[in-house]
Amino acid sequence: MSSSPTYSPPSPRSRALRTLVIGASRGIGLALAQQAVAAGEQVVATARDESGLMTLGQLGARAIKLDVTLPASVATLAWQLDGAGFDRVFVNAGVFGPRLRTLDSPSVDDFDAVMHANVLGPMQVIPQLVDALAADARLLVMSSTLASIGGRQGPGSWLYSASKAALNSVLKDVALALAGRAICIAAHPGWVRTAMGGPGGQLEPAESAADLRRLLDSLTPADNGGLFNHDGGVLPW
Numbered sequence: 001m002s003s004s005p006t007y008s009p010p011s012p013r014s015r016a017l018r019t020l021v022i023g024a025s026r027g028i029g030l031a032l033a034q035q036a037v038a039a040g041e042q043v044v045a046t047a048r049d050e051s052g053l054m055t056l057g058q059l060g061a062r063a064i065k066l067d068v069t070l071p072a073s074v075a076t077l078a079w080q081l082d083g084a085g086f087d088r089v090f091v092n093a094g095v096f097g098p099r100l101r102t103l104d105s106p107s108v109d110d111f112d113a114v115m116h117a118n119v120l121g122p123m124q125v126i127p128q129l130v131d132a133l134a135a136d137a138r139l140l141v142m143s144s145t146l147a148s149i150g151g152r153q154g155p156g157s158w159l160y161s162a163s164k165a166a167l168n169s170v171l172k173d174v175a176l177a178l179a180g181r182a183i184c185i186a187a188h189p190g191w192v193r194t195a196m197g198g199p200g201g202q203l204e205p206a207e208s209a210a211d212l213r214r215l216l217d218s219l220t221p222a223d224n225g226g227l228f229n230h231d232g233g234v235l236p237w
């Protein structure tokens, strides 16, 4: 699948597609929200501060304030989504944490911050949005090639890798729980030039977002519970 800066899907439905992006203040999440709005979709997107909320509002998305690590913040999400019937959900919010080398033990605070954002966050958020999924919805959690145990070639950022590998486990359980109701995958967005990916990345956020939107459209029920690259390739767990 080749990268193109934007992607507008065919719309077989009689209504506009409805898209939810969790963690959309900047980077890949913002690009996902921008492209969905530009394609005429009804977009709900979350940010955790006023500046992010304003960015999303100006874009034309309905902005919801959400910090995925805070139970009190997540607790009202289902109520705010109000069974909206989302066709596509991107659970994108995540942090890298300290650039620890393997065998450098993380502090408890660093461990908690990364695991709370990347693992506890989705485990709190996804149950809140299940009742807001449309029939035949597609849900993507933002994983990473660094999560892949089978594909790992050398030591790396072991705290981040451990958190995304745990996220992959979470995704597999979600996929089993929602089988027949939604197609749920984990995906690597590419190495993307964002605050997290840095300037050396291979893709612009818009290119990654276009690929991820195309990937969701290409899924069949047999893909439920899979781990994919942004270009549609299957990644080893």
Ligand SMILES: NC(=O)c1ccc[n+]([C@@H]2O[C@H](COP(=O)([O-])OP(=O)(O)OC[C@H]3O[C@@H](n4cnc5c(N)ncnc54)[C@H](OP(=O)(O)O)[C@@H]3O)[C@@H](O)[C@H]2O)c1
Pocket (backbone or CB within 6 Å): 022, 023, 024, 025, 026, 027, 028, 029, 047, 048, 049, 052, 066, 067, 068, 069, 092, 093, 094, 095, 096, 117, 121, 142, 143, 144, 145, 188, 189, 190, 191, 192, 193, 194, 195, 196, 197, 198, 201
């Ligand atoms: N960039 C890459 O090369 C790359 C590669 C593999 C995987 N990924 C994954 O792709 C996703 C997006 O990455 P990115 O490169 O776009 O990163 P980014 O530019 O750093 O953006 C991260 C996004 O997550 C949000 N976020 C972080 N903690 C949050 C929390 N507790 N509650 C709610 N939102 C929170 C941020 O909101 P604030 O603005 O409020 O901080 C921001 O919108 C992440 O899950 C990342 O692990 C990225």
